[in-house]
Amino acid sequence: MSYVTNTSYGTWNNHIDQYASGLEHSVTEAFGSEGADGFDFDGIVSAYRNAINDALPASVALAGDEFIGPAYTDDQDFDGYLLNEHGELDIKGIVDDIDLWEIVARYELWSADRVAQELGYKTPTANATARKKMSAWGVKAAVHKTNPDSGRVQAYYLSGEVRAAHEARPGQGVGGGKKAQA
Structure with a gap:
C-alpha cells in the first residue's frame, strides 16, 4: 500500500468566500435576511459539501473548512480538472460551477x-x-x-x-x- 502525504490547499475563506468562516456560513449568507426557515438547512449543507467533494479530484477534499490534497506534484493527478493560470487546481472555479440553488430547491x-x-x-x-x-x-x-x-x-x-x-x-x-x- 502506498501512502500519499497531504497538505492544506487553503481554507474556504481563502478560496471561496473571504467574508465567511466556512461553508455553513456561506450557505446562511446566501439565504440573506429571509433565512432558511422552510428548508432543511443541515441537508442543504451536507448535499453542498458532497457535491463539492464529488466535483474535486478524488485525492482532494473539503474537510471541515479546509481543502486538503496531495503535497507532492507526482501525486497530483488533476488531468481533466479546471486549473488556474499557474497550472494549479482551480478550487474556486470548481466550486463556482456547483449550483447551490439547485440543491436548495431539493431541500x-x-x-x-x-x-x-x-x-x-x-x-x-x-x-x-x-x-x-x-x-x-x-x-x-x-x-x-x-x-x-x-x-x-x-x-x-x-x-x-x-x-x-x-x-x-x-x-x-x-x-x-x-x-x-x-
Missing part, C-alpha cells in the same frame, strides 16, 4: 397542503390524500414541526423527494414504479 420543506397543491389535488380531503400518496410512494417526512397557525404538529416532506417520487410513479414510462432517488 425545501413541504407540508401536506403544499404537496397536495404541487400534485394538483383540489378536493376537501386533498391533504389526507397527499399524506397517503407520500406513504404509498415511500416518501417519509423529513421533519415534524408545529404549525404556527394551527398549533398542531405536522409532517414536512423534502420537495426533491416528492418531485422524484411523482416522476417515478407507476405508469410514467422508463423508471416508472421504481423507488425514487432524490
